[in-house]
Amino acid sequence: MKKVLLTLSVIGMTFLASCGGGKDAVEATDAQETSTASETATEYVVNTAVSSTSWKGGKIYEDTSKPEEGHYGSVKLKSGTVTVKDGVLESGSFVADQTTFESADKNDLPDEKAKLDGHLKSGDFLDVEKFPEAKFEITKVTKLDTGDYNTEISGNLDFRGVPKNVTFKANVKEEAGKVTIKSEEFKINRQDFGITFKGGGGSIIKDDVLLQLDVTADKK
Template sequence: MKNKIFSLTILMLVIITSCKDKANEVETKDAEKVAKAEESAVSYTVDTDNSLIMWKGFKPTGSHNGVITVSGGDFELKDDNLQSGSVTIDMKSIEVLDIPKEEKGNAKLKGHLTSADFFDVETYPYANFAITDVSESDGKTMIEGNLTIKDVTNNISIPVTTTVDGDRMTLKSEKFTIDRSKWNVRYGSKSFFDDLGDSFINDDIELQIDVNASKS
């Protein structure tokens, strides 16, 4: 009995710690019209070799994390201020970092994430984020954008930092969390299934965008 209580206590601590460490969930709205830059804006092309999206997924017993590569995109800036842009995300490139690559669990998890259970990359090989608005709030740059995953598009708002240095620019978001169920990613989701018990996987996916670009 004591062992059961101890195990339950450990499990609850893991859940509480995981929730505490999670970034705030962004508001999800209907898709909006994509922003257009002024004709005099300067274009920057995404450097795909130096751009990544970090991800982290949660379950009752802990979490997994990894990266996804950016396969293309561009931004338009006027007087070093971001006006518009988009990035294309290569969903086939999902990598798992918390499990050593030589272990079977790495390939198993990657295979599951890329399968029809999750992101179905054979059918939907790319995701996309397109800026719909740029504003300043409490000293932070906020970008709203249409995030498309599995042909489902929702508009989200995230805080970012943009830096321009010569012919190079960097856009880096703060960590933020999306609710995968709103993009029809159903596996193990309590939003779709009632009989999962403790075998569910949280709807929350934590993301952080780190994109580099060069003047076109």
């Protein structure tokens, strides 16, 4: 059966990183062969109106008396497809429009929001003019029988032209003609994808970024 590609806006990969939490960044390895769907799998199309990807990032200061500064926001999914058999995810693809990236924590400060979003979309970070989309292709799915999540997903995250394989956990549910995928907050290292901007004005951009997927797909 046809191979299903998965594209995801690197989930608003705002590589301003902060992200609390004690977990280490997920390992980013070489890209792998993408997964395929079985002939009897059901295909679902991502509902871009209700699906979202989110990010959290931040910076610290050389002057340690200043508190750490964090930001958070989202980026819109442009398209996506997943295949499921007997409630188990088999393959899929998400596409996100990097030009829709925004920082929600600045919503009440439009001038600051415009300045921050403009910088994060620039060549220092997302470089959306050159890379208007980010991609994620599922390469492996493992069903989990214990813990808070029922699925482990591995896939090639192609961000700014740098494909890396990453793994995270999620809850996948198939019910009433819909599939939902709600991931854990997982941490990536921005430098794995060539984002090396260090900061300025006495600030230091943290390398870690938290990402989270909340996807709903409808039966095709």
